[in-house]
Amino acid sequence: MTQKSYIRFLERFSLLWGNGMVHYVFVTGGVLSSVGKGILTSSIGKMLQTRGLKVNVIKIDPYVNVDAGTMNPYMHGEVFVTDDGGETDLDLGWYERFLDLSLKQENNITTGIVYKSTIEKERRGDFLGRCVQIVPHVTNEIKHRIKRVTKRSEVDIILTEVGGTVGDIEGLPFLEAIRQMRLEEGFNNTLYVHVALVPVLDVTNELKTKPLQHSVNELRRIGIQPDIIVARSPKMIDAEARRKIALFGTIPETAVFCSFNAESVYQVPLMLDGQGMGDFICKRFGFDCLSQNFDEWKQFVEAVLNPENEVKIALIGKYAGLKDSYVSMSEALLHGGAACNTKVRLKYISAEDLEKNPVSIRELKSFDGIFIPYGFGPRGTEGKIAAIRFARERDIPFLGICYGFQLAVVEFARNVCGLRDANSTEIDQNTAYPLIDLMPEQRKIMNKGATMRLGSHKVMLKPDTLAHNLYKQSGVYERHRHRFEVNLDYSQNLRKHGMVFSGKSTDGRRMEILELPKSYFFFASQFHGEFKSRPGKPSPGYYGFIRSCLAKKRGEPKPKF
Ligand code: GLN
Numbered sequence: 001m002t003q004k005s006y007i008r009f010l011e012r013f014s015l016l017w018g019n020g021m022v023h024y025v026f027v028t029g030g031v032l033s034s035v036g037k038g039i040l041t042s043s044i045g046k047m048l049q050t051r052g053l054k055v056n057v058i059k060i061d062p063y064v065n066v067d068a069g070t071m072n073p074y075m076h077g078e079v080f081v082t083d084d085g086g087e088t089d090l091d092l093g094w095y096e097r098f099l100d101l102s103l104k105q106e107n108n109i110t111t112g113i114v115y116k117s118t119i120e121k122e123r124r125g126d127f128l129g130r131c132v133q134i135v136p137h138v139t140n141e142i143k144h145r146i147k148r149v150t151k152r153s154e155v156d157i158i159l160t161e162v163g164g165t166v167g168d169i170e171g172l173p174f175l176e177a178i179r180q181m182r183l184e185e186g187f188n189n190t191l192y193v194h195v196a197l198v199p200v201l202d203v204t205n206e207l208k209t210k211p212l213q214h215s216v217n218e219l220r221r222i223g224i225q226p227d228i229i230v231a232r233s234p235k236m237i238d239a240e241a242r243r244k245i246a247l248f249g250t251i252p253e254t255a256v257f258c259s260f261n262a263e264s265v266y267q268v269p270l271m272l273d274g275q276g277m278g279d280f281i282c283k284r285f286g287f288d289c290l291s292q293n294f295d296e297w298k299q300f301v302e303a304v305l306n307p308e309n310e311v312k313i314a315l316i317g318k319y320a321g322l323k324d325s326y327v328s329m330s331e332a333l334l335h336g337g338a339a340c341n342t343k344v345r346l347k348y349i350s351a352e353d354l355e356k357n358p359v360s361i362r363e364l365k366s367f368d369g370i371f372i373p374y375g376f377g378p379r380g381t382e383g384k385i386a387a388i389r390f391a392r393e394r395d396i397p398f399l400g401i402c403y404g405f406q407l408a409v410v411e412f413a414r415n416v417c418g419l420r421d422a423n424s425t426e427i428d429q430n431t432a433y434p435l436i437d438l439m440p441e442q443r444k445i446m447n448k449g450a451t452m453r454l455g456s457h458k459v460m461l462k463p464d465t466l467a468h469n470l471y472k473q474s475g476v477y478e479r480h481r482h483r484f485e486v487n488l489d490y491s492q493n494l495r496k497h498g499m500v501f502s503g504k505s506t507d508g509r510r511m512e513i514l515e516l517p518k519s520y521f522f523f524a525s526q527f528h529g530e531f532k533s534r535p536g537k538p539s540p541g542y543y544g545f546i547r548s549c550l551a552k553k554r555g556e557p558k559p560k561f
Helices: 003-018 037-049 091-099 111-124 134-153 169-185 210-222 239-249 265-274 277-285 295-305 323-339 351-356 358-366 381-394 403-415 466-471 488-496 540-553
Strands: 023-030 055-061 108-110 157-162 190-197 228-233 256-260 309-317 342-350 369-372 398-401 434-438 453-461 475-482 484-486 500-505 511-515 522-525
Touching: 023 037, 023 169, 023 210, 037 055, 037 091, 037 157, 037 190, 037 256, 037 265, 037 277, 055 091, 055 134, 091 265, 091 323, 108 111, 108 134, 111 134, 111 169, 134 157, 134 169, 157 169, 169 190, 169 210, 190 210, 190 277, 210 228, 210 239, 228 239, 228 277, 239 256, 256 265, 265 277, 265 295, 295 323, 309 323, 309 351, 309 381, 309 540, 323 342, 323 540, 342 351, 342 540, 351 358, 351 381, 358 381, 369 381, 369 403, 369 540, 381 398, 381 403, 398 403, 398 540, 403 434, 403 484, 403 488, 403 511, 403 522, 453 466, 453 511, 466 500, 466 511, 466 540, 484 488, 488 500, 522 540
Parallel strands: 023 157, 023 190, 055 108, 055 157, 190 228, 228 256, 309 342, 309 369, 369 398, 398 522
Antiparallel strands: 434 484, 453 475, 453 500, 500 511, 511 522
């Protein structure tokens, strides 16, 4: 053991002895949504983690949906899937990527889930005849759910991000619950962080702190006095703005931090740590300030910011107008790129536009790779199929995920196996060749929420295939979210024409990965590798794709993995 690691060991030990309590950080947001609360919460977690502390993160979503699974990605962004099959808010994806954690369904608390269980308890008679009220019964349920995560996770710090904006009606019970948590857990073990927008006025180039002041007031009206205020602004705040924020927020100037626009979100923990936020929180909680270690993180950020190479990728999707619909996928592509020193220039192309204007397919030849993401329903599918055909026939590197996998099977059946009207029954129920069909267990399901094949399932990889070479293992766990699958009646025919199913479920009955060995790189998976992709540990399929796009662009032979 080196002297440095011995000191860290001692530091960690004294920390555990010094304070056995779990500490709570609550993050609220003001002025408007999308101020980057998710990134801020993840960054606070990162600052603490790099000081040797163990963290866990909860996201509160005040909407009435029980989970995010039934929400339209075009309005709310992607649905993030956890190992245990939770269909959650996309912020859990940021927590997992920043902190390299595997979170659970219970890490996402919604109004829907809180009321559902409160009402179930009432129906069972658990409240013994009492009138069931928002305070204390609903707030108790919220606290119970936060503390349940605490109990199960054996960590030093629990971060809880409250979604929405302070002042929203639906957020009130949650803010009341976190207010009460200070009474129960003590001042020394709780910390409120409030982040709000500080815009710069175009005409005068002046930082405006008034909206932030109002949102702090709104928070105080509910009974929460923030301990830390983070100004979310386009540029670093000046001394005057800091002074005003501290004065009106009733906090010392040293408790004001600024999250300004950065080239990459992965810079945010470094930016805030540089301003002393990590040390401030440790001191506030009475932790002996542990030395932080950002070495690996910095290396990754450097690879993201200053890559030597570049590839252009076309993402053809139904929800191309909203980048958050594909955020785990675009991040996985970025992780894959960083691992081979390559910037990924991603262009979002509407599958429907491609369908309406087939001539534009030809424009895809200017890309180094074609990527077909997840999707649901018939709209835009012919555009995606045409793009897959273009990739296969022109030998442009191709990666397909979930629907992208299923449509690659349809395209191959139509244009290589000669099954001309082949389709998925999700698109055409009466197709003569149902290459993709509902999984048998799905047939009797009526409800939409939480009923797909979800979460982590084992995938067995065939030796001497691209999949096996990429993963370097014979069995891997990957996350799923689908109702349809490859119809086994056709697998023989597909195989005969050169499609290799290199990944299958453990019983061999579910096709999980396909590849075309004759192509430069043609790879697709039924599962979503992006959910487990991390900075410095890219998902193998995504890494292989970007690496191949780069090699092909340089005119090199196909890379060996
Ligand atoms: N719509 C397809 C299915 O349900 C694919 C789902 C997806 O892409 N996540 O099987």
